[in-house]
Amino acid sequence: MSIISELTKALPKNSVISGEENTRPFECDGLSVYKQNPLAVVLPTNIDQIKKVLKICKKNNTPVVTRGAGTGLSGGALPLKDSIVLGLSKLTRILSIDPEGQTAIVEPGVRNIAISEAVEEYGLYYAPDPSSQIACTIGGNVAENSGGVHCLKYGLTVQNIEAVKILTIDGKELLFSRQDEGLGLLALMTGSEGLLGVISEVTVKLTKKPQLAKVIMAGFPSVRECANTVSNIIKMGVIPAGLEMMDKFAIEASEAFAKPGYPLDAEALLLCELDGSDDQVSEDLIKVLEVFSEATSVRVSKNEDERLLFWKGRKSAFPAVGRLSPDYYCMDGTIPKRYLAEVLEKISNLSKKYNLRVANVFHAGDGNLHPLILYDAGQLGELEKAEDFGNDILKICVDMGGSITGEHGVGIEKLDAMCHQYNTAELNVFHQIKAAFDPFSLLNPGKAVPTLHRCAELGNMHVHHGNLPHPELERF
Amino acid sequence: MNSIAEIQQKVRNTNQLRITNYEKDCEDELLNMSSYSGVVEYFPEELVITLKAGTTIDEVNKVLSKNNQALAFFSVNSEKTIGSLFATSGAEFSDSVLGVQIINGKGELLNFGGQVMKNVAGYDVSRLLVGSMGRLAIITQISLKILPTKVAMQFQQRPSIKNKESSLRLEIEAKLKKVFDPYGVFI
Numbered sequence: 106m107s108i109i110s111e112l113t114k115a116l117p118k119n120s121v122i123s124g125e126e127n128t129r130p131f132e133c134d135g136l137s138v139y140k141q142n143p144l145a146v147v148l149p150t151n152i153d154q155i156k157k158v159l160k161i162c163k164k165n166n167t168p169v170v171t172r173g174a175g176t177g178l179s180g181g182a183l184p185l186k187d188s189i190v191l192g193l194s195k196l197t198r199i200l201s202i203d204p205e206g207q208t209a210i211v212e213p214g215v216r217n218i219a220i221s222e223a224v225e226e227y228g229l230y231y232a233p234d235p236s237s238q239i240a241c242t243i244g245g246n247v248a249e250n251s252g253g254v255h256c257l258k259y260g261l262t263v264q265n266i267e268a269v270k271i272l273t274i275d276g277k278e279l280l281f282s283r284q285d286e287g288l289g290l291l292a293l294m295t296g297s298e299g300l301l302g303v304i305s306e307v308t309v310k311l312t313k314k315p316q317l318a319k320v321i322m323a324g325f326p327s328v329r330e331c332a333n334t335v336s337n338i339i340k341m342g343v344i345p346a347g348l349e350m351m352d353k354f355a356i357e358a359s360e361a362f363a364k365p366g367y368p369l370d371a372e373a374l375l376l377c378e379l380d381g382s383d384d385q386v387s388e389d390l391i392k393v394l395e396v397f398s399e400a401t402s403v404r405v406s407k408n409e410d411e412r413l414l415f416w417k418g419r420k421s422a423f424p425a426v427g428r429l430s431p432d433y434y435c436m437d438g439t440i441p442k443r444y445l446a447e448v449l450e451k452i453s454n455l456s457k458k459y460n461l462r463v464a465n466v467f468h469a470g471d472g473n474l475h476p477l478i479l480y481d482a483g484q485l486g487e488l489e490k491a492e493d494f495g496n497d498i499l500k501i502c503v504d505m506g507g508s509i510t511g512e513h514g515v516g517i518e519k520l521d522a523m524c525h526q527y528n529t530a531e532l533n534v535f536h537q538i539k540a541a542f543d544p545f546s547l548l549n550p551g552k553a554v555p556t557l558h559r560c561a562e563l564g565n566m567h568v569h570h571g572n573l574p575h576p577e578l579e580r581f
Numbered sequence: 582m583n584s585i586a587e588i589q590q591k592v593r594n595t596n597q598l599r600i601t602n603y604e605k606d607c608e609d610e611l612l613n614m615s616s617y618s619g620v621v622e623y624f625p626e627e628l629v630i631t632l633k634a635g636t637t638i639d640e641v642n643k644v645l646s647k648n649n650q651a652l653a654f655f656s657v658n659s660e661k662t663i664g665s666l667f668a669t670s671g672a673e674f675s676d677s678v679l680g681v682q683i684i685n686g687k688g689e690l691l692n693f694g695g696q697v698m699k700n701v702a703g704y705d706v707s708r709l710l711v712g713s714m715g716r717l718a719i720i721t722q723i724s725l726k727i728l729p730t731k732v733a734m735q736f737q738q739r740p741s742i743k744n745k746e747s748s749l750r751l752e753i754e755a756k757l758k759k760v761f762d763p764y765g766v767f768i
Contacts (some may be wrong), residue, residue, distance in 0.1 A: 256698065258732075279750065284671070285743065285744045285746075286744060286745075288757060290709070292675055293705055293706075295705060296705055339625075440697065443626065471698035514701055515701075515702055526702050526703075528691075530691055531691050534706065538760055
């Protein structure tokens with residue numbers, strides 16, 4: 106019996122999708138330059154069905170690619186030719202809400218925003234807010250350790266979950282909680298990109314809605330002055346709820362698209378959100394306005410509508426830039442904030458070298474850059490050029506003491522860049538952790554961690570703290 | 582122990598080693614990390630501090646308070662070293678961890694995470710090792726997120742009640758020990 110008929114037999118009607126036409130909607134995730142049809146897509150509606158799927162896949166030695174809403178930007182949910190896609194978008198129940206304890210237990214297919222909507226009546230919300238929050242699922246958020254614009258103050262997914270239930274490839278259920286004694290297995294699961302287990306239930310932490318939130322929008326005459334202001338805000342002892350920066354190109358694109366009233370004469374824009382009690386916000390506001398003395402224009406949101414309008418421009422920056430080019434490639438490197446201006450200059454030089462335009466949008470508060478490289482996939486060689494440009498940016502991030510990915514994950518996209526960030530011994534640790542959970546490598550194989558062979562082929566000599574591997578060897 | 586090379590040498594030349602932060606009477610070969618101490622790097626505007634494992638909480642607090650900053654977790658005993666807190670704590674501590682430098686059971690020096698707030702490249706080994714009781718690797722250096730004192734008071738979490746270990750969990754922990762310490766050096 107083929108695996109498709111085995112799955113069809115084990116699951117309720119219409120749970121298994123097969124055939125090239127039918128599986129096409131699942132051929133890619135948010136990184137649509139890579140496409141692949143899987144053997145089949147299964148859409149279970151409860152945990153018992155997931156267990157059955159895993160059991161059948163294990164028996165047939167068939168890889169499993171777990172998928173939430175498919176909004177990921179690194180190809181983490183890209184199907185493999187011989188794999189099953191395990192779609193969890195039908196597990197959408199909110200199982201319980203504990204307003205006193207400020208937690209909620211939800212199934213993995215619950216959308217990020219749906220959690221906040223469900224707990225709104227208690228004055229609570231779920232803090233991490235990736236841009237895709239209206240569509241992305243909490244299971245996917247845990248798998249990627251998703252961020253958003255409020256991480257500096259409220260943390261990433263890892264700091265905002267209380268527990269996860271996972272299913273191992275053997276279909277065994279494990280519960281990892283913040284209250285556990287021993288190793289940090291909850292943190293290990295968070296951001297493991299579907300390689301260690303299938304997330305089957307999540308207990309999220311809920312945050313009290315602040316009494317007041319205000320956004321200060323400021324235009325700056327240069328990127329450098331804007332970047333320095335970011336550090337100065339932190340030096341004043343203020344932790345903004347959000348601190349976002351955009352360059353001129355991104356400002357113009359967003360203004361044309363969303364009309365939030367951004368200053369078109371500015372070289373760089375800063376959006377700084379302050380939240381908390383009325384007193385706290387007023388106190389912080391005075392400090393921030395003092396730091397904004399170099400700004401060419403400053404506006405403070407007068408009401409909730411205006412606050413949301415200021416954010417609308419930033420939140421629609423990607424589609425706004427997307428209108429100006431047939432294709433764009435979004436990067437996700439992180440750097441220590443003190444190098445912001447320097448890195449932006451380097452990116453601008455690379456833009457000239459590759460002759461590709463780039464718009465810069467980033468979470469300045471935590472040094473997470475999102476350069477958008479504009480290219481035209483219709484032109485021969487331009488995608489490759491954009492990817493080379495992107496890889497150069499990631500190398501700069503690593504060399505500055507940062508990381509190749511702050512919140513989008515490695516997936517299939519950044520495997521080569523991983524060779525630059527980690528040495529052989531470190532990559533070996535990752536491979537062995539994978540083997541400890543999934544010895545036959547059936548869960549999302551080939552993603553997130555490059556094979557040592559791949560890194561060797563790239564000839565990507567890893568240089569860590571200025572130390573070359575095998576210094577005894579002569580080099581030419 | 583004053584240098585990484587010395588510690589690596591000791592790991593390679595010893596069959597079994599117990600990592601500690603104080604002198605005590607016992608049969609086992611001890612690796613006292615308390616003298617491997619000090620602030621490696623501190624960037625107040627980055628909200629990041631990197632410490633050698635033997636640095637005491639008192640020392641850290643002294644340095645941070647000059648800039649009105651503080652650790653974002655609660656420590657009952659400030660004479661403890663950051664390394665011992667790392668080894669014995671849970672999620673309330675690991676929420677602040679950004680990166681570690683470790684020496685594994687083979688004597689290899691490895692780095693995971695870093696000095697940035699956001700880093701999802703590779704498994705989160707730096708937070709995985711929180712609570713590892715010195716049985717997986719020697720933690721030599723730790724990078725932590727810090728906060729302005731006023732904000733830290735708001736976010737400081739106390740350690741909470743611990744769950745009992747399940748057999749399946751112990752099985753996984755045993756496998757992970759082998760990843761870091763295949764020869765069983767750390768006891």
